[in-house]
Amino acid sequence: MRNKEGFGSWESICLLINMIFVQAILYFPKDAAGMGGSAGWIIPIAVTIMAYIYFAIATGFYRQHGSLGLLEICEKSAGKVFKIIVGLLAALLLMLFEVSLLGEYAHSLKIVSLDKSPLAYILILFLVGMIAAAYYGIEVIARISAFIVPICILGFILITIGVIPEYHIDNLFPILGKGVNSLISGSTVSLHIFSPLLLIFFLIPFFKRRNLKRVGYLSITISGLILFWATLSFLLIYPYEMAAGKKIPIFQMARLIEVGNYIQRVESVFVLVFSLASILYMGALFSFIIHIIAKTLDLDRHQPIILPMAVILYTMTFYKRGLPFHIPGNQMANILWILALLLPIIVLIIGSIKKVTYENEGGQDCE
Amino acid sequence: MGIVKRLRKYIIYEKKSIKNDFELKETKSVNCGKAKNASSMDRFDSEELKDYFEKCPDKDEYLEEHVSDEIDNNKRIMKKIYNIPENSDIIYREFNISVQDENYQAFIVFIDGMTDSSIISNNILKPLMILSNFDIKQEVKDAGEFIFNRLIPFNQLKKVNNFKDIVSNINFGGCAIFVNGLEYAYTADTKKWEHRAVGEPNSETVIRGPQEAFNEQIRANTALLRKILKDKDLTIKGLTIGKRSNTPCAVMYIRDIANESLVQEVLKRVKSIKVDYIFDSGELEQLLEDSTFLTAPQIFATERPDTVARMLAQGNIAVILDGSPYVLVMPATITEFLSTPEDINIRFPYVNFIRMIRIIGVIIALLLPGLYIAVTNYHQEMIPTNLLFAIEASREIVPFPTVIEIIVMEFSFELIREAGIRVPGAIGSTIGIVGGLILGQAAVTANLVSPILIIVVAITALGSFSIPSFSMSFSIRIIRFAYIILGSIAGFFGIGLGLLLNSLLLASSKSFGVPFLTPFGPITNGKYSDKIMRKPMWKQEKRPDYLNTKDIIKQPEVSRGWTHSDKGEEGGEDNEK
Numbered sequence: 001m002r003n004k005e006g007f008g009s010w011e012s013i014c015l016l017i018n019m020i021f022v023q024a025i026l027y028f029p030k031d032a033a034g035m036g037g038s039a040g041w042i043i044p045i046a047v048t049i050m051a052y053i054y055f056a057i058a059t060g061f062y063r064q065h066g067s068l069g070l071l072e073i074c075e076k077s078a079g080k081v082f083k084i085i086v087g088l089l090a091a092l093l094l095m096l097f098e099v100s101l102l103g104e105y106a107h108s109l110k111i112v113s114l115d116k117s118p119l120a121y122i123l124i125l126f127l128v129g130m131i132a133a134a135y136y137g138i139e140v141i142a143r144i145s146a147f148i149v150p151i152c153i154l155g156f157i158l159i160t161i162g163v164i165p166e167y168h169i170d171n172l173f174p175i176l177g178k179g180v181n182s183l184i185s186g187s188t189v190s191l192h193i194f195s196p197l198l199l200i201f202f203l204i205p206f207f208k209r210r211n212l213k214r215v216g217y218l219s220i221t222i223s224g225l226i227l228f229w230a231t232l233s234f235l236l237i238y239p240y241e242m243a244a245g246k247k248i249p250i251f252q253m254a255r256l257i258e259v260g261n262y263i264q265r266v267e268s269v270f271v272l273v274f275s276l277a278s279i280l281y282m283g284a285l286f287s288f289i290i291h292i293i294a295k296t297l298d299l300d301r302h303q304p305i306i307l308p309m310a311v312i313l314y315t316m317t318f319y320k321r322g323l324p325f326h327i328p329g330n331q332m333a334n335i336l337w338i339l340a341l342l343l344p345i346i347v348l349i350i351g352s353i354k355k356v357t358y359e360n361e362g363g364q365d366c367e
Numbered sequence: 368m369g370i371v372k373r374l375r376k377y378i379i380y381e382k383k384s385i386k387n388d389f390e391l392k393e394t395k396s397v398n399c400g401k402a403k404n405a406s407s408m409d410r411f412d413s414e415e416l417k418d419y420f421e422k423c424p425d426k427d428e429y430l431e432e433h434v435s436d437e438i439d440n441n442k443r444i445m446k447k448i449y450n451i452p453e454n455s456d457i458i459y460r461e462f463n464i465s466v467q468d469e470n471y472q473a474f475i476v477f478i479d480g481m482t483d484s485s486i487i488s489n490n491i492l493k494p495l496m497i498l499s500n501f502d503i504k505q506e507v508k509d510a511g512e513f514i515f516n517r518l519i520p521f522n523q524l525k526k527v528n529n530f531k532d533i534v535s536n537i538n539f540g541g542c543a544i545f546v547n548g549l550e551y552a553y554t555a556d557t558k559k560w561e562h563r564a565v566g567e568p569n570s571e572t573v574i575r576g577p578q579e580a581f582n583e584q585i586r587a588n589t590a591l592l593r594k595i596l597k598d599k600d601l602t603i604k605g606l607t608i609g610k611r612s613n614t615p616c617a618v619m620y621i622r623d624i625a626n627e628s629l630v631q632e633v634l635k636r637v638k639s640i641k642v643d644y645i646f647d648s649g650e651l652e653q654l655l656e657d658s659t660f661l662t663a664p665q666i667f668a669t670e671r672p673d674t675v676a677r678m679l680a681q682g683n684i685a686v687i688l689d690g691s692p693y694v695l696v697m698p699a700t701i702t703e704f705l706s707t708p709e710d711i712n713i714r715f716p717y718v719n720f721i722r723m724i725r726i727i728g729v730i731i732a733l734l735l736p737g738l739y740i741a742v743t744n745y746h747q748e749m750i751p752t753n754l755l756f757a758i759e760a761s762r763e764i765v766p767f768p769t770v771i772e773i774i775v776m777e778f779s780f781e782l783i784r785e786a787g788i789r790v791p792g793a794i795g796s797t798i799g800i801v802g803g804l805i806l807g808q809a810a811v812t813a814n815l816v817s818p819i820l821i822i823v824v825a826i827t828a829l830g831s832f833s834i835p836s837f838s839m840s841f842s843i844r845i846i847r848f849a850y851i852i853l854g855s856i857a858g859f860f861g862i863g864l865g866l867l868l869n870s871l872l873l874a875s876s877k878s879f880g881v882p883f884l885t886p887f888g889p890i891t892n893g894k895y896s897d898k899i900m901r902k903p904m905w906k907q908e909k910r911p912d913y914l915n916t917k918d919i920i921k922q923p924e925v926s927r928g929w930t931h932s933d934k935g936e937e938g939g940e941d942n943e944k
Contacts, residue, residue, distance in 0.1 A: 007889055008889060008890060010890050011888075011889060011890070109860055113745060113746070113858055113859065113860060114745070114857060114858065114860060117857070122857075122860070125857055125860065125861070125864055128864065128868075129864050129867055129868065132867075132868050132871055133867075133871060136871045136872075136874070136875045140871055140874045140875045141871070142889075143874040143882065143884065143888035143889050144867070144870040144871060144874045144884075144888050146887065146888045146889065146890050147870075147884075147887045147888050148866075148867070148870065265748045265749060266749070267748070268742070268745075268746035268748065268749045268859055271746070271858070271859040271860060271863075272859040272862065272863055275859060275860040275862075275863030275864065276863040276866060276867060279863060279864055279867050280867060283867070
């Protein structure tokens with residue numbers, strides 16, 4: 001076991017999977033049903049293939065950079081100013097992402113569980129988790145992801161198994177749903193679900209370079225399977241016209257489970273799974289924001305900026321309704337997140353042109 | 368007569384005599400260094416410094432001196448150091464030795480009650496006082512060597528030339544013999560003091576397994592471990608902790624297994640402790656641990672030699688403190704606190720079954736009251752309708768909200784537990800009856816709490832009793848209250864938040880460089896077989912990866928030779944002697 005700062009590939013995979021998993025259980029199946037109709041289950045397959053292609057291209061450009069993070073590549077290729085621009089841009093994108101999801105998650109929780117609590121109260125509880133996560137840093141979050149994420153996924157699988165008696169195969173017909181064009185456009189727009197892959201290039205300094213491909217491809221594969229299974233289960237239960245109107249798909253599925261007279265309804269288990277996964281996700285995302293800002297501005301310690309950033313995010317959550325990307329799944333928001341995926345590619349291309357070569361920093365790289 | 372006296376007291380006013388005119392005077396700490404410097408620089412005119420110099424204890428300075436060849440000097444110093452004759456348990460005896468017609472003055476010093484007086488009389492004083500008068504046909508060139516080689520027939524005798532070592536030897540049950548004309552004294556290890564015999568463990572009882580426990584004697588404890596681990600590489604490094612108490616301490620490890628940097632870290636931490644007195648390993652644990660504010664323990668304390676031996680063989684380090692029946696083992700991760708000594712000794716299906724029970728017990732002890740509040744306040748849909756009606760009916764007459772109910776009952780239970788431990792054994796069971804039966808029943812009858820809550824608190828208590836480690840049990844008892852509050856303010860969302868915060872806290876903490884949640888967070892490589900579930904004995908091939916031991920292999924892949932060959936060739940060499 002290594003004692004230096006860093007973590008293994010399993011921790012990284014779990015961290016990335018959780019980021020996609022939370023979105024999958026909250027709104028992705030509903031969006032897929034809206035875009036692809038009864039063929040919505042094809043969208044996660046197409047999106048996963050596109051994510052493979054994206055990652056193959058990105059790692060192709062990354063080959064010569066050793067274990068450098070995205071910001072180090074920026075600095076070495078085009079100087080400190082470029083690093084600051086990319087760093088702040090990435091942080092801003094993640095902040096918008098965080099703000100949009102924070103409000104969405106708090107709303108969802110208010111709907112499913114805390115209907116009498118004010119939104120600000122739920123947001124503050126989220127912020128407590130986020131601040132604690134950012135305080136302890138990415139390494140600790142990755143460590144706990146290693147055992148919390150499998151538990152959450154197990155809970156999700158149990159919910160989908162519990163609703164198997166409700167499956168109706170007829171719901172999947174016509175097999176191509178709204179047509180090939182809508183499937184292609186829907187798949188392209190839905191690539192935003194894999195936008196957390198952006199973070200893998202900030203994560204590299206924490207794990208061994210040789211594990212990059214394993215982490216990336218395994219994360220995409222497992223996330224793809226979750227997306228596919230969630231969408232398929234959802235569509236098998238609800239006809240797509242109904243599915244597109246349902247909020248919080250997995251919660252709607254959990255409500256249908258009946259386990260004799262002993263446990264009346266199990267949707268509360270969903271609340272527990274969703275709470276754990278979403279706070280972990282929001283905490284991880286917030287830690288990345290803090291990490292990126294601290295690294296961009298060459299700060300010695302990241303702790304002093306946690307509280308001001310939390311206040312900014314909290315305030316932005318209340319004003320986000322005026323912004324054009326306030327709801328996940330919104331077209332404008334989707335395009336913005338896809339642009340976020342392009343950011344690392346641009347940096348890596350510049351790095352390749354400038355030939356930023358491998359440097360073994362901190363003994364992380366063993367390739 | 369008595370009545371008349373008493374009446375007189377009320378009728379006639381008498382001034383009360385002052386019975387106690389004692390006043391505790393304020394004392395100042397003495398800065399001896401300052402006073403010494405002042406005197407050396409010839410600035411001894413200040414009244415304050417003069418006062419310092421007079422109050423400055425001179426015994427410590429004598430400790431730095433060397434033994435003189437003039438016995439009177441040595442007598443004076445020893446009397447000063449031990450405050451003889453005021454100190455009643457210090458034995459000081461003067462006598463004469465004859466070495467080839469020449470007489471030498473001598474004296475012996477030791478502490479009564481800590482030494483074996485028959486050994487001192489028979490093996491030291493008798494030979495010196497009687498044997499020395501016999502005619503020995505040998506020319507004596509050096510009287511000191513002659514006394515050492517011929518006159519003291521005692522096995523552990525040393526020549527010591529400084530008072531510091533002499534005093535530490537006497538304090539640890541030895542004796543010191545000073546002879547005129549010699550620039551050193553003889554010290555003999557004659558310790559023998561009252562102590563508890565090796566008994567059965569009190570807090571870590573097992574049905575199957577050794578029934579020996581450590582006692583308060585460091586040498587007995589190290590011997591118990593040596594008895595189990597007959598390994599030439601078992602190393603015991605002796606140290607003393609405490610500026611005044613000089614408490615003996617031993618750091619134990621197996622040289623060719625334990626990680627060198629871990630050994631150095633433990634030694635560094637133990638050596639760097641600067642306290643006046645240390646009495647128990649509990650104090651030492653608090654001085655050695657990484658994080659004081661974390662509720663979870665970071666050092667494993669046990670009273671069982673077999674547990675320490677197993678952990679030493681695994682690559683851990685043990686610290687034994689004289690006077691404490693608990694031995695500290697480090698580093699400690701969560702798995703150690705969830706396993707019992709019995710887990711090794713019983714068959715693996717039984718172990719895994721009881722471990723499952725234990726883990727469920729831990730989860731119940733930690734979460735059940737919080738979950739009960741969350742379900743009854745926020746997620747009533749989970750409860751079957753009939754049960755919900757029953758709960759509601761039982762709660763109908765209770766005026767308090769559930770959270771108050773549960774906090775009151777949990778607090779009462781903690782009170783009963785604390786009282787049960789503190790009172791003498793004979794009353795302990797009465798406390799249980801009073802607390803458990805009468806208080807519980809009365810609380811329900813008085814409509815203070817609902818009957819179902821009594822069941823919740825009782826199951827929680829049973830769960831907490833299933834936690835094998837005393838320290839871990841404390842930690843869970845404290846955190847349980849946080850879950851009660853979180854469950855009451857946000858239901859399952861609060862519980863989820865609590866689980867995440869708790870995980871973050873535990874995952875960030877380390878015990879001697881090893882993350883506390885290892886091998887689950889971070890997940891470590893290797894075939895370490897004793898995680899949540901235990902593998903069969905013959906599959907336990909490797910030591911824990913997280914300890915970074917020198918030798919990771921514990922046993923070969925084929926540890927049962929007979930399963931591969933009748934001749935036992937695969938299993939390596941024969942065990943027959």
